[in-house]
Amino acid sequence: MVKVGVNGYGTIGKRVADAILKNPRFQLVGIVKYNPDYSSKIAFKKGINIYVPQDKWRDFESTGITPKGTIQEFLEESSIIIDASPNGKGAANLSLYKGAGKPAIFQGGEKPEVAELSYSTYCNYDEAFGRKYLRVVSCNTTGILRVLCALHREFNVKRARVLVIRRGADPKEDARGPINSIKLESFEDVSHHGKDAMLVLPSVKIISQAVVVPTTLMHVQYLDIDVASPVTRSQVIEALSKHARILLVNPKKTGIDSTSKLIEAARDFLRSRNDIYENIVFENTIIVSDNNISLIQAIHQESIVVPENMDALYAIANIRLPFEKVVEETDRLLGVGGLKDVF
Template identity: 35%
Template sequence: MVKVGVAGYGVIGQRLADGVALQKDMELVGIADLAPTLSIKALREKGMPYDLYLVEGADKSKFDAAGIPYKGSFQDLIGKVDIMLDSSPGGVGAKNKELYAKAGVKAIFQGGEKNSVADVFFHGYANYEKGLGVNYLKLTSCNTTGLIRSVDCLDRKYGIDRVAITIIRRVADPGDYHRGLTNALQMDKAPSHQALDLMTIMPHIEATGILVHTPVTHGHIITVVAHAKKGKITKDMALEAFKTHNRIRVVTIDEGFLGNASFFRYARDLGNPRGDMYEIGLWEDSIVESGDNIMYAINIPQESVTIPETMDGIRASLKMQPDSATGTAETNKYLGLGKWKK
């Protein structure tokens, strides 16, 4: 049984912990954090299903005052695991890497860290094999993760050589107070980092993109214009490919999926913890042919979309499965991805 620890119990860390706990061939040894945040207090109120370890600088008296039990130090946790999932604030993961290296423990970092922190910039479908046995992996951002899922899906089936993307980006996660665009959209300089990141993961594809910040919180929407290497991808061909992918949920407007908030509400109605969805949504209505290009739109549930690919990273780094097909299939099985097709 592979032993896993999680550093940082915030927006992503909570979901990483839950994701590992669902994998029947992995054991979540514990989580580590600095302060008794609301997330940690909620964990206590749920009966402390995960063991808590305190990072350097944590004030133990505050945990004691809140009645929150802890098992030991961050170093204690590192010494008990095969791999750490680091979802610490940006820049902290790079410092933590020194502790992992000293202990001989592998690690996977989230999108907030610089690419230089890892040996491989990783995606479960597009370059799983490059992560086999590698000590340090870094996940792509939420937008890039979902974007690559859809582009890789078409690329595997038909071959893609060029994409152009437009990202309609949520400005902050639900509950965040540090950003406050009101009645305004904000442009980023082109090309967006997601387009550049896609080319890093999939260097055979030429990509460019534009990003627009929007004053919403429940998910990003990305439009993609893709061009095939040979021939033309029709709407029916694209739809056929998308419907076979267990991390892409094909929906229609007539079903009630009017936009990003529809997915969030549906996830809550399904009873998914925190209203999470691991899969991206893709509107069948948005798939259109434009000359030799195929265009479509996807919804990115930014808080949870990277969790499956992180589980894939564990499988690759520890050589649990030898290739993308078997590795992603195991992750999908334990997370219940694709179950809506039955």
């Protein structure tokens, strides 16, 4: 059993920690917390070991939390680290992991240079073996790459144009915005989503732009994709339907035509934290003309990268299983694809 420590217990960290607890191949050593906030108390009540900076030990004890140990002890006891710390802090943590001789998996909020490989399961799982430092790309980039690489295997994708309509904040992030505006995310010719996607899928030219909107629920993406040869709509639907992490939803049949209804469906389905691990492709938006495919999909930013983090663990731990077996195992343990019974 591989011992895994999670540095950070925010949006991604708490979900990854719970996923590790479901997988008998891995043991959750514990989490690192820097301040004794409400999430620390919840983790402690759940029986998760909490490691803290030495100078914060008394702060945690004063709130009724007994730490398991220090960050140095966390590093000593963990075989692999999943870094889920706030954006940019992972790069600062890299020297800690290197000093302790521990491999690590970083998140998409870090710069690509923090790792040896930017990673997305459907695209470059086999390339992750033998690496010490991986970076799971961001939620939006993960959503883009799942579709592109699923289609690339079948039809040889040549080019993609992507518009990301990005949520303004996660539900708990009450200091972020915009509140009453639609804002350009950047002024670059290609947003970071396309640049990151091309790091993973270099053979495909990807142009992306993004705007930020005042919602907290999900991202929405418009993809316009060129493939090498003419295809039919039924072929595209069949190719996407092969993958549990890509779920086609027909608004006419289900009444689900918005992100709020998707979250409500996940809530009613009793998904933990209303999580939607799957890309939600609105089936009615799939338009195919000769060698061009376009579609609209919704991406739940809080949970979409959790399966990829788990897959990355298999690779960095050198658990030699076929790609298909790893994906099937991760999906089964997390219940990925289960929403199909609702839709």
